[in-house]
Amino acid sequence: MSSEPLLRVENLKTQFFTETGTVRAVDGISFEVNEGEIVGLVGESGAGKSVASMSLLRLIEEPGEIVGGEITYKGETIFGLEEGPDGELRERDDMLSQSEMRERIRGREIAVIFQDPMESLNPVFTVGGQLREFIEINRDLSKEEAKTEAIRMLREVGIPDPEDRYEEYPHQFSGGMRQRVLIAMALACEPNLIIADEPTTALDVTVEGQILDLVDDLQDRYDTSFIWVTHDMGVVAEICDRVNVMYLGEIIEQAPVDELFYETKHPYTDALLDSMPRPDRTVGELDPIEGVMPEAINPPSGCRFHTRCRDAREVCTRVHPETLEVDQADGHPHRAACVKHDVFDVGYEESAPLETGEEAEGRVGETGTEENADAGSAVEEEQASTDGGSRRDRDSSAGGDQQR
Ligand SMILES: Nc1ncnc2c1ncn2[C@@H]1O[C@H](COP(=O)(O)OP(=O)(O)OP(=O)(O)O)[C@@H](O)[C@H]1O
Numbered sequence: 001m002s003s004e005p006l007l008r009v010e011n012l013k014t015q016f017f018t019e020t021g022t023v024r025a026v027d028g029i030s031f032e033v034n035e036g037e038i039v040g041l042v043g044e045s046g047a048g049k050s051v052a053s054m055s056l057l058r059l060i061e062e063p064g065e066i067v068g069g070e071i072t073y074k075g076e077t078i079f080g081l082e083e084g085p086d087g088e089l090r091e092r093d094d095m096l097s098q099s100e101m102r103e104r105i106r107g108r109e110i111a112v113i114f115q116d117p118m119e120s121l122n123p124v125f126t127v128g129g130q131l132r133e134f135i136e137i138n139r140d141l142s143k144e145e146a147k148t149e150a151i152r153m154l155r156e157v158g159i160p161d162p163e164d165r166y167e168e169y170p171h172q173f174s175g176g177m178r179q180r181v182l183i184a185m186a187l188a189c190e191p192n193l194i195i196a197d198e199p200t201t202a203l204d205v206t207v208e209g210q211i212l213d214l215v216d217d218l219q220d221r222y223d224t225s226f227i228w229v230t231h232d233m234g235v236v237a238e239i240c241d242r243v244n245v246m247y248l249g250e251i252i253e254q255a256p257v258d259e260l261f262y263e264t265k266h267p268y269t270d271a272l273l274d275s276m277p278r279p280d281r282t283v284g285e286l287d288p289i290e291g292v293m294p295e296a297i298n299p300p301s302g303c304r305f306h307t308r309c310r311d312a313r314e315v316c317t318r319v320h321p322e323t324l325e326v327d328q329a330d331g332h333p334h335r336a337a338c339v340k341h342d343v344f345d346v347g348y349e350e351s352a353p354l355e356t357g358e359e360a361e362g363r364v365g366e367t368g369t370e371e372n373a374d375a376g377s378a379v380e381e382e383q384a385s386t387d388g389g390s391r392r393d394r395d396s397s398a399g400g401d402q403q404r
């Protein structure tokens with residue numbers, strides 16, 4: 001991509017400082033959103049998708065904090081740190097202020113749609129009234145103009161009889177209709193970017209399909225960019241142009257959508273795809289991912305996925321892989337954080353296969369690992385980390401992070 005991306009996220013880190021320790025919810029993620037793109041953020045529950053989304057709008061609350069990295073939107077700094085005279089990291093001067101975020105960015109430039117419309121809609125006011133007020137405040141229109149615009153938006157997102165439905169309360173709308181209202185609200189200020197955090201998860205498949213079609217259609221017409229958060233690879237396939245796969249606070253694979261599905265480079269993505277219902281397979285063939293995702297408070301050493309990985313070898317317990325470019329597709333990089341790829345060059349081929357999951361329990365898995373022959377020539381050096389440094393020195397107190 002030649003032009004500057006709309007949004008650029010570099011090495012973003014968000015942590016929660018809890019009584020039991022530091023939760024590294026987002027741990028150094030980098031990605032971009034270009035004009036008019038739908039970019040997926042996919043991963044299991046707890047991967048850090050929502051925390052990442054909220055960080056982009058600086059909506060992280062105590063005990064959470066963005067502790068590192070940079071967020072740039074249209075060349076402006078949403079978040080950025082620099083080293084002060086005392087050597088401490090501090091917020092950069094060019095970082096947008098809280099009031100600029102509130103008045104200029106949130107809603108107007110970057111809007112959010114949440115999973116549960118009932119949390120975003122007030123049950124005691126009419127749907128139309130809430131939409132009208134939102135438009136009135138954010139677009140400096142008169143009450144009458146805002147009402148006309150609200151009805152137009154309701155029609156635009158496929159609410160039948162919008163003049164009548166305008167007067168109704170949220171509980172009189174179905175789940176799918178409420179979600180349409182939230183999409184109308186997000187679109188109302190014609191933002192350049194909409195962050196949608198699992199907005200269709202609570203809906204049945206047919207309604208979900210309708211909403212995804214609607215978004216596709218609106219995206220065409222308004223050229224809005226989206227960050228689409230989901231745990232569902234089916235949704236990713238249907239709607240995304242490019243995808244970021246998250247595991248335990250990290251983006252472990254990043255590629256254009258077809259490339260991700262057909263040229264998968266990370267075993268976790270493979271496992272996610274295998275666990276997804278597909279028309280060419282019966283439900284009986286579904287292969288759920290072994291085990292559960294470990295706690296973000298004390299992630300495994302080395303590659304965080306090694307405890308569940310079919311391809312894990314001894315080296316994976318020691319080397320923490322960066323997310324490196326392993327291929328190109330349609331002018332976009334295909335990045336993956338798995339040392340089995342040659343660019344890592346840490347001795348994966350020579351390393352002894354690990355016994356994980358069912359193999360460790362004595363039942364040999366059908367995915368059986370490759371030849372054992374040359375195993376054992378361990379590689380000592382660790383992959384140098386390009387860690388941008390954290391704002392506070394709290395990192396070291398968290399424990400369980402010996403690999404950095
Ligand atoms: N307020 C908080 N205090 C402490 N830990 C938190 C807080 N909010 C989130 N976390 C932790 O941050 C990690 C990432 O959570 P997040 O909600 O981003 O996951 P997610 O990928 O959105 O999952 P889901 O699919 O369930 O929505 C989890 O380990 C979670 O427990």
Ligand code: NI
Nearest residue numbers: 049050051197
């Ligand atoms: Ni979430």
